[in-house]
Amino acid sequence: MAEKKSLLFDPVETLHSIEEKFEMVQVLNEEGEIVNEEADPKLSDEDLQELMSRMVYTRILDQRSISLNRQGRLGFYAPTAGQEASQLASHFALKKEDYILPGYRDVPQLIWHGWPLHQAFLFSRGHFMGNQMPEGLNILPPQIIIGAQYIQAAGVALGMQKRKKEAVAITYTGDGGSSQGDFYEGINFAGSFRAPAIFIVQNNQYAISTPRELQTSAKTIAQKAVAAGIPGVLVDGMDPLAVYAVTRDARERAISGGGPTLIETLCYRYGPHTMAGDDPTRYRTSDIDSEWEKKDPLVRFRKYLEAKGLWSEEKENEVIERAKDEIKAAIKKADSAPKQTVTNMLEIMYEDVPFNVQEQLEIYKAKESK
Structure with missing residues (x-):
């Protein structure tokens, strides 16, 4: 039997050594306890309360939007419950001058950036007035083509770089979007020009019904940044403090000439992919759902704030009632559109x-x- 020749190099070992470096960044554990003091972004009490308010408001908006869709009063809708930390904590690290290029699940970021709620409802209905953005609002409408926003974000970031704007272009897609050619083309182009972009992949475990492990053999999506020569970060997407910290750092790096960053937020969507007939019980078990419910970003953050004396049931109810009132007024305004x-x-x-x-x-x- 021929003796196995020793290799001058071991590409498999090289791969594994790279993968091992992508450890998940976490600040809060599931019990709302700080487990990484160094990574704690040290937000002020007011900022902590504001971020929690936005997350609670968005959970109510999601519940009402699902109800309105079932009543036939909204059109296309992609549920967001479970992804509030990924979406809103990353947005919380942005400035008004930053440009958002969203996927179709990323309506909350646009609303908190300044998109009027009634226009978001009109967009869902396919009404052209939903896309008539207010002057000075740096957003594009939600992108329906999977991953296309990544190439657009590279272009917007390059344009801002050439105009010497101290701002970034941030874009979002899901784990399914990272399997598109546009994903790599976007991060590669932005990397080659050191454009000020932040690319977020919200890894909610399923691209409609396709589990993440069937999409790629890569241990993490964050490591795909290596091929484009840009920094990549894996973060607990159910932890708002961790998501905020890595996005803030990515923004600071971008506006100081450090180029783009790829961020993978490890999270979960509790509802269906969209309200257009998807049934998650056909490809997810109740055990998996229960396991991720223990990581709920609202529960985790609520425990943290309550321990600091910054949150209460009364305060949360105030946010819930405000959300209901504003949603009711917004849908009424959308109904009055010609x-x-x-x-x-x-x-x-x-x-x-x-x-x-x-x-x-x-x-x-x-x-x-x-």
């Missing part, structure tokens, strides 16, 4: 209307005037 017509779409599609579209426009104007 009915969308074919001529609306034809008129706003082009600056200079082509002759063939002009013909169609006249036809529909005549129909709609009857």
Whole structure:
């Protein structure tokens, strides 16, 4: 039997040594206790309360949006419960001048950045007024094409770099989005130009029904940053303090010329992928759901704040009632928007209307005037 030749190098060992370096950043454990003092971002009491308020408000918004969808009063909707820390703590580290390029589940970040709630509802209904962003609001509408926002974010970041803006472009996708070609093209392009971008992958374990382990053999998604030559961070996406800390650091690095960062937030979505017929009980067990419910970001953060004397049931109820009132007013305002017509779409599609579209426009104007 031939003796096995010794290799001059061991690529498998090289891979494993890289993977082992991507340890998960965590500040709060599941009991709301600080387990990493060095990583604690030391937010003020007011900031801690504000972040919790936003998370509670967003959980209520999610519940109401699901209900409105089932009533037929909203169109497309992707539930967010379970991802509040990933979404809102990362957004909390941003400035108003930063640009957000969201995926379709990332409506909460847009709302807290300044997108009027009634416009978010109109967007869900497919109404063009939902995309008429207020002047000076640095956001793009939620991207429906999986991963396409990664390439757009690289371009926006490069544009801000050339204009010497002290701001970043931040974009979000899911673990499924990291399997798209656009994902790598975006981080590679931004890395090669050291563009001020933050790329977040919200690894909620499932791309619709496909579990994360069937998408890639990589131990982490964060390690894919190595191939693009940019920093990558794996963070507990159910821990708001950890998510805030790594996003804040990524922003500071970006605006100081350090280039982009890829952040993987390890989290979970409690509901279906979207309200368009997905049934998570077909591919997830109740045991898995129960295990992740123990990590709930709201429960974890609530315990932490209560121990510091910064949160109470009374304060939480105030936020819940405010959320319900504002959601009710916003859906009423969305209901009052003028009915969308074919001529609306034809008129706003082009600056200079082509002759063939002009013909169609006249036809529909005549129909709609009857």
